[in-house]
Amino acid sequence: MKQSLIAHPDFRVGVREMLTVAPGIAAWGLMTGVAMAKSGMSLAAMLTMATLVFAGSSQLAALPLLAAGAPMWVILATASCVNLRFVVFSAHLRPYVMHQRLWRRLFSGYLFADLSYVLFVRRFPQPATEARGRAAQDAYWLGSGVAAWVTWTGTGLLGIGFAASVPQSWGLAFAGILALLGILYSLLSGPLQATSAAVAAAAAVAAFALPLKLNILVAIAAATAAAMMWPKPRRAAA
Amino acid sequence: MAEATEGRRLNANDLWVLATVVGMTAVTVLTRSLFFLSTTPWRLPGWVQAALQIAPIAALAAVIAPEIVTTQGQLIDSWRDARLFGVAAATAWYVWRRGLLGTIVVGMAVYMPLHIGLGW
Numbered sequence: 001m002k003q004s005l006i007a008h009p010d011f012r013v014g015v016r017e018m019l020t021v022a023p024g025i026a027a028w029g030l031m032t033g034v035a036m037a038k039s040g041m042s043l044a045a046m047l048t049m050a051t052l053v054f055a056g057s058s059q060l061a062a063l064p065l066l067a068a069g070a071p072m073w074v075i076l077a078t079a080s081c082v083n084l085r086f087v088v089f090s091a092h093l094r095p096y097v098m099h100q101r102l103w104r105r106l107f108s109g110y111l112f113a114d115l116s117y118v119l120f121v122r123r124f125p126q127p128a129t130e131a132r133g134r135a136a137q138d139a140y141w142l143g144s145g146v147a148a149w150v151t152w153t154g155t156g157l158l159g160i161g162f163a164a165s166v167p168q169s170w171g172l173a174f175a176g177i178l179a180l181l182g183i184l185y186s187l188l189s190g191p192l193q194a195t196s197a198a199v200a201a202a203a204a205v206a207a208f209a210l211p212l213k214l215n216i217l218v219a220i221a222a223a224t225a226a227a228m229m230w231p232k233p234r235r236a237a238a
Numbered sequence: 239m240a241e242a243t244e245g246r247r248l249n250a251n252d253l254w255v256l257a258t259v260v261g262m263t264a265v266t267v268l269t270r271s272l273f274f275l276s277t278t279p280w281r282l283p284g285w286v287q288a289a290l291q292i293a294p295i296a297a298l299a300a301v302i303a304p305e306i307v308t309t310q311g312q313l314i315d316s317w318r319d320a321r322l323f324g325v326a327a328a329t330a331w332y333v334w335r336r337g338l339l340g341t342i343v344v345g346m347a348v349y350m351p352l353h354i355g356l357g358w
Contacts, residue, residue, distance in 0.1 A: 197299040222296075
């Protein structure tokens with residue numbers, strides 16, 4: 001079945017459309033590789049992270065926490081929160097994958113990220129209702145996902161290799177913080193979002209003395225609670 | 239300094255980090271497949287959906303802010319810190335052009351000379 005998906009013309013379309021945005025993924029992957037190498041992780045942990053995790057913002061967010069020796073559950077909770085946007089995407093993509101078996105759906109979930117999600121719903125605004133349409137969608141999903149994974153992982157490994165030849169004192173790890181800052185700005189779609197970010201930032205700094213990096217969780221709780229009290233009624237995102 | 243990228247022997251802490259990284263992979267799969275798991279359709283309550291919109295923003299802001307304005311757990315008391323100028327330049331670029339790559343490049347272009355040249 002996989003074989004036929006790879007042979008399907010939409011597999012190539014998925015690869016090609018992903019390659020048009022690949023320079024962005026490549027720059028991002030290179031930078032994440034550098035940030036990983038500068039975080040003090042063991043080579044084994046870096047390579048595992050570069051090849052398996054496949055979620056740039058949660059990788060970058062985890063690095064300062066790993067370096068500070070935060071407990072595993074705090075790191076995983078933070079990674080989950082950064083990844084919560086994907087939960088929203090998964091609700092949207094559900095009708096496209098429910099014809100697949102469970103393990104295949106999990107693999108489909110692993111393969112999609114921000115860009116592949118945007119490209120996919122642009123090409124397939126409606127879920128297919130018959131087998132031919134489903135095959136096209138599955139093939140496109142696989143093609144764009146694999147292209148993104150290869151680009152991301154390849155450039156991440158390149159970044160790890162490149163960083164070894166750059167002294168720590170250059171402060172390249174700061175690029176990781178700037179990348180997170182750019183993602184954060186892109187999420188600030190209105191005053192509610194901006195206020196929430198400000199509340200979280202202030203709470204994280206104010207509670208910095210807490211052990212175990214718990215200031216991160218305190219900040220998330222404070223900002224979410226503040227958002228719940230926001231006066232205007234808001235629609236859930238479509 | 240550069241020891242992180244050498245193939246040094248794994249210790250207990252490295253194994254713990256490795257386990258955390260494997261856990262992060264599970265987080266990737268679970269968050270991206272959450273609505274794919276059950277075959278019976280279900281919906282999240284409205285307040286959970288609202289929280290889902292805010293939590294990623296809060297988590298990012300919470301990770302970033304201390305990395306910019308604290309040094310070893312203390313709020314910085316000097317404006318002579320390359321990070322502040324790097325963030326200011328990155329922010330200005332984002333407001334002007336919106337590009338993620340430009341935000342990183344411009345921020346680093348301001349940060350690195352101050353950090354390496356002046357030791358800020």
